[in-house]
Amino acid sequence: MENTNSNLVGLTNSEVQKRIDEGKVNISTNIKTKSIKRIFCDNIFTLFNLINVILLAALIFVGSHKNMLFIGVVIANIIIGIVQEIRSKISVDKLTILSEKKINVLRNGKIAEISKDEIVLDDILVLSRGSQIPADCIVCDGSCRVNESLLTGESNLIEKNVGDELLSGSFIAAGKCYAQAVKVGADCYAAKINNEAKYIKKVNSQIMESFNFIIKICTFVLFPIGIAFFIRQFTLPDATLQSAVISTVASLVGMIPKGMILLTSSVLAVSIIRLSSKKVLVQEMYCIETLARVDVLCLDKTGTLTTDEMTVTGVIPFGADDNKIKKALSSIVKASDELNATLYALRDYSDSVSPYECSKFCDFSSETKWSGGTFENGKTYIVGATECILKSREKYSEVYSEIEKINQTVRILVLAESDSEPDKDSLPDDLKPLALILIKDKLRDNVNETVKYFKEQGVTLKVISGDSVKTVKNIAIDTGIEGAENAIDMSTVTTDKELEDAAERCNVFGRVTPAQKKKLVVALKKHGHSVAMTGDGVNDVLALKEADCSVAMASGSDAARNVSQLVLVNNDFGAMPSVVAEGRRTINNLERSSALYLVKTIYSVILSIFFIFFRTGYPFEPIQLTLVGALTVGLPSFVLALQPNKDIVKGNFTVNIIARSLPTAFCISADTILLAILKYMTDMPQAQFSTLCVYLTAFSCMLLVIRLSIPFNPLRAVMVIGCSAGIIIGSIFFGGLFSIAPLTFENIILLVIFAVGTFVVFNIFYNIAQHYIEKFKKESHLKLTAKRNANKQKR
Template identity: 50%
Template sequence: MDSLDRRQGLSSEQVAQRVRDGLSNADEGIKTKTEKQIILENTFTFFNILNFVLALFVLLVGSFKNLLFLGVIFSNIIIGSFQGIRAKRTIDKLSLISAPKASVLRDGKLQTIPVSGIVMNDVLHLSTGQQICADAIVLEGEAEVNESLITGESDPVLKRAGDELLSGSFIVSGSCYAEVEHVGRENYANRIANGAKYVKRTNSEILHSLDFIVKTLGFTLVPIGILLFCKQFFLLHDTIREAVVSTVAAILGMIPEGLILLTSVVFAVSVLRLSRYKTLVQDLYCTESLARVDVLCLDKTGTITEGTMQVDELHPLTGYTEEDMTAPLKALVQVLTDDNPTYNAVKAYFPGGSDWKAAATVPFSSARKWSGAYFGERGTYVMGAGEFILGERFGALREHTEEYAARGERVLLLAHSAKPFLENKVLPDDIEPVGFILISDKIRTEAPQTLRYFAEQGVTLKVISGDNAVTVSNIAQKAGLPHAENYCDATTLHTDEEIAGAIEQYSVFGRVTPQQKLKFVQALKDHGHTVAMTGDGVNDVLALKEADCSIAMASGSDAARTVSNLVLLDSNFASMPQVVKEGRRSINNLQRSASLFL
């Protein structure tokens, strides 16, 4: 596109032509099963087919009153289908609620359209809080982008003209125009998600055991049935009708019909119980899988942490006190209108008002990396990245910031000058540092107790994140994760053998790619472990699909919710112990009943 087109965007004719050429952003992500598919899956099982065949023989001889055993079959079909359709509709509603809109430049005007209406070469206008709905290249402007749902990296990334924007990420601050370069299945997020489009075998020992029993009986019942019929018809001289009914009745007594129904009812009740804890079960047997888990892989963001930031402490420099920092920070959060994670953390830390009046303010921008205000006689106060505020003079303070960074802290600098801003919002030359504001990811209140529960239950915990390994390790230590100091940078792992060795040796992993997450889960399963995985982003989808039991947060991506066995509707990790307890109770009850029944 030439420069004139970029200012005007695509014309209506160009959009129509791209739609005809199949270059639109039609949703190519992972879809939930259709209601028809769910009903068919629950209807055409080996157990049901075996019973339908027996029912057919009874029908052929006209003994309709002996078809009551089909009640067990229809009960199983109804229970399984009802649960599957209920889960599907809940997931679809969540997707509908979270469905973003796109702002595009067409015929020289900005228009708001559904994401599916984006076409190749559309010019998107992206601003703070908006989701990037298609891979694009920045044309004009600057923006900080949160790519955590795609890469697992929670630190915002600055994007300038010429930089690539990945679908599924969010604009944290700033605004820009960007030209769409991929649509539909070619988008980065969809390319990852498409790797999870395969049918996963349910990992349920109870289901497999029942399936084995029914299939074994099914094949042995053929010769037994023939012999029984011959005995009734040729030796006892029953009528055809009597012989068939007697044979079917004898065969039905050999099939554990009641046990199959009991299993479905127990898990259905378990699903209803879990719904009280805001937990959506998409697979009837997944509570059993989770109850048997011996390794739980956790994603940091959204599981251990809330995805927001918090101020840990203020650290005034020599010659200043904490009060020297408190008053100006209260004033800054009152007069500034920034909207990014670090500013919001400071604002939450200083909820009270201030009587300071600002003569001039400078909002945060990705280029400046700081924001501030001039308060007349009180001078100018700014907060932000020390390197950008002090320039070369920041070298004297770098040792302090590196020490805090090693503890997993993010460091903001508060600085002061008696002079106002210079022309074009440039900082005064005599700006001096006042102190550091130490910020970290906010750990979920319930996370330490939940992690402690799993540790006490003998479940090995692994934290797998796209963030810096040191940062993740420190956060995990604060949350009470056992052996959290034992961390590994996944960029140093290059072969499958190294990954297989590392996953047994370390407890915390940083800088992990989506493909590496998948290999971690596969390596654990190869070592004989039953693996559960939590996640919320597209970067977690491959590992979620591979895990024996997968748990997604409702606040995460559509793809993560769709492939997971369990969805925590309130995105609250504290529900997990209750799910495990429910699964274990169901297993214990069923095992005792099955032993007696068989």
Template identity: 45%
Template sequence: MIPEGLVLLTSVVLAVGVIRLSRHKALVQELYSIETLARVDTLCLDKTGTITEGKMQTDSIVPLGGQNQAEIEKILAALSASLDDGTPTMNAVKEAFPNPPDWKCEKTVPFSSARKWSGACFQHERNYVLGAGEFIMREHFKIIKPQAEKYAKRGQRVLLLAKVKSLSADIVDPSGTIPLALVILSDRIRPNARETLKYFRHQGVNLKVISGDSPATVANIAEKAGLENAVSYVDASTLKTDESIKAAAEKYTVFGRVTPKQKLQLVKAIKSQNHIVAMTGDGVNDVPALKESDCSIAMASGSDAARTVSNIVLLNSDFSSMPRIVDEGRRCINNLQRSATLFLVKAIFSALTAIFFIFVSCNYPFQPIQFTLINAVSIGIPSFFLALEPNCERIHGRFIVNVLKKSLPGAFALTINIALLSAVSMFLGFTDKEISTMAVILTGYTELFVLFQVCRPFNTRHIVLFVSMAFLFVAALIKFPNLFEITPVTLPMLAALIVLMLFATFLMPVLYHFFQKVIFRKSKA
């Protein structure tokens, strides 16, 4: 009665899935994440490293207020030398201005995703910061914001270089801040980003781009990469309450100026709307959101903390491998649903039949060796092949409900057939061996009917599998009757079998309709 083979098959299928994913440079750290990934309907992306290559370049410097170009370049060179933190932004600045002046650095404030700027203090009260203008100058940034947005709308990243009175790790005093220049940088879009985003769009997966950059910049890059509805963007710095974040999570596609705390709030908000959420990230600031998501995916080039908490790690840090990973997850779960249906039909039927013969004055009609044949042709061999075949269909509904929808009709049909066979046999006076033979044939026929339903939609593999199992069952009964304790079929037995098999043929569709349209629809409602 216990489907012990299903436990082994599930372990084998998931283990094979892990091996196949490793060929796509994906390390699965949690086995259950394969199923979760297959069911994801919302994917939250970071712009850097997914849509773009994660490497930036300095395009130009725009001096403000008549500042000297050479002096600005000298300041940027000093900052990049002092703040050698390995971020893509600072690497781009350092590459553009590789010759720093001989200035003594007295203090540095490294970049933080929360404050969105970094800075350094040099001798003679020369304090400079580089970062997002909205966070450095706050409300005073509106004076130069139109000029910055002109570049942001082109998909370029705009940073503000400013001189400040004093340098604090917490906040910049905007009243004493002097804007010096706009630093214009750009990301390079991955060559395969468009195909990857197109795949998820066709699969019905909602994409949300979450970034700390300017929303106009992120939206422009996302639109160039082919993201649908990329023009629907919002500045997360304007979202002050949980309610506004929840409303924005449903309404917008692109989120800019997002803090680490807001990333976590966005993931929670999307999950609260009954979505299964996957999150990609690579930085320490992504860790809370990664832990909160249903399936977390980290880049191998990211931080140790992000890789540690993630369910899946992309070893080549290439987001374009995600479609193959999702397909593999769907293959595992779809095929397990099919195989589980075959196992549960037998398990439920065995339990119901055992209970039935406890309360009726009839002998149990089966011998253990007979179930060996039935299980082999209707469960063991088919489930092995079905579990490993390609299958990338979208997954709908819950696993156990999907399995029970297909297994319960078969199990009840088998039980009703055996009950009717017992009644008919008592009336016609069949011997125990004749009843056993008829039970084997009738059960095998009904189990093969269940296999027929599971194999739909048919392709060449499924046709070959079904025909082979049917042939094997018939051949075994004819070739080895003594082994399986089968007696020759008499004319009365044949007549009874034809009637019962026709009844089973009509009963199965009725039970399928009853369970799918009545029982499970009511439970869902």
């Protein structure tokens, strides 16, 4: 790397090694993924696993060894969960390394690129606009403006000069400086506020909320019902400790929806692996679900709709010759601390002339939207947004008149000069326009197809950019954004009421400040929208944090990537449909499969309560539920959960899974209760009673599996046939193992009658449930639409 202009030389190699040996290294305490140890612990040491171990111990105590087979399913679940999470971790870690930006440090008098974890105490860091500060530092040369909103919640920029402190977790919004690391690793400010947990937003996940609700209910009812149930079974005539324990274990095993939690983590882990193959880094697991539910997607123009490649396509002079214009532009480019796509375009245009030396310079910032300085010829040159430099339209009518004539899809910058010096917050009053610079943005190759996809999916696209409204409008039109003709200049919006009105009414916004970006997202959420935001710059950070789902480009700023839940490693907006499709597949399939697990929980609770008050033995043994559960719940749920599904996500997750599970749970409960009453009245043998209940339970569950498998494909058909065959084979050839007795002729007739009745009742109830699910989805959509319309009428 080339030498720096600073007199600083940084640490030597021997000094670096000494600090590494002393452990004074910036090892991150904010690990993106779980450690292997934590993955094992999280999958093994759970409440449900503890309950299963206690039940296993009870069976060992009474010597019922064959009924311990259920623990094999528990172990298999643990292994599957661990393997999937480790695979997911490997995928995420690889992409994290790939997308991570290097840090410039000064060592041996030269600039070197290293990772954040390689920074040592006293390293001299070279920080410029967009850099997120990786360790607590002291500015030792240069100056910058810092945004500490990630730490303090305040978005105001803070001026930092030599001797001032820079806190890890904040980021440089303007300027460039050399800063010495004074605290690294766990000693940093960010680490001391629990890895910046202060500003991490709550996960917006219906799946997580639903499962937490179900777990709480199960935990609440499990112990009191279990104790009361055991007492009742132990006090039955002819009861033994062994029979009471076996019945109680069967009852409690059925109540625990352990597979549902495993299914969710495994399916999400598979989704992360699938997305990683498309170079999409998932930094927050449940954001896959959130993105699938969004109805508004806010886009930053640069980096999302366009690439970072730009070129000067034209110059409109105002009395200045070509050499003077190029000289001014070349001087600004050379004096700039950071070269972005715009400055690269200006450099390519003006590199044929030699620049002036700069005596004072103000770097570009998202707030001011200009950069420039005073040079050796005594002139001040400024380049940037016309509206932010030449604010009086009357005074500079000639410039604005020329801008009105431009119909190309270009970015328009103004170059102006003055005899006075600027400062960081204000411009000279005697600015004179030299030229308009027309810069062309290159659209991403697949952007039109991506925009079309979201339109077809009912997602409203809104372009929010700091560029001129005309530039943003033309690009939005080129990409097919609806409502692009009604673009609004946000510099004319002065009140929150006007901003809220514009947020709902318009789809294209120009001259948007970082604070306004955040307010637009807040306003859209206030109107009932689920909002996703894409961005790549420091000016997008506030909006990204506020959005329900945040997506960053890997080529963007550190700050944008670090606050985002998804990172597009290849900087390809065209990957977004894949993310949405993966989210829809995940949610819809989990909703379908989770109903299978909830069936067992519901009927186990109902039957346990019934048999507390009814004086007869519980019909099920753990070994029987293992057979039925594995072939009507476990295997089908995983097959269904990993199938393609591109349906739009609708309705409430909890309501949907409960509604789908109730018909089956009702049929199983009704069949078992009626058979228990019949047994009590006719003195039916316990073995016959138990076998009838097992067959009808399996039959009812298979009816649900069949309904959930519609429409059938080859894999689903094979799964249904295979599971049905498995139950038949297990019952016929392994009846002794599974405590399934041969039925008498009378009981076979009884089984057929109950099966026919179950078939009819199940389908009636399931059709009713499906009707109400669709009705609830429709009503929810109508309520949301009515709310939005009411908001519009109020305005």
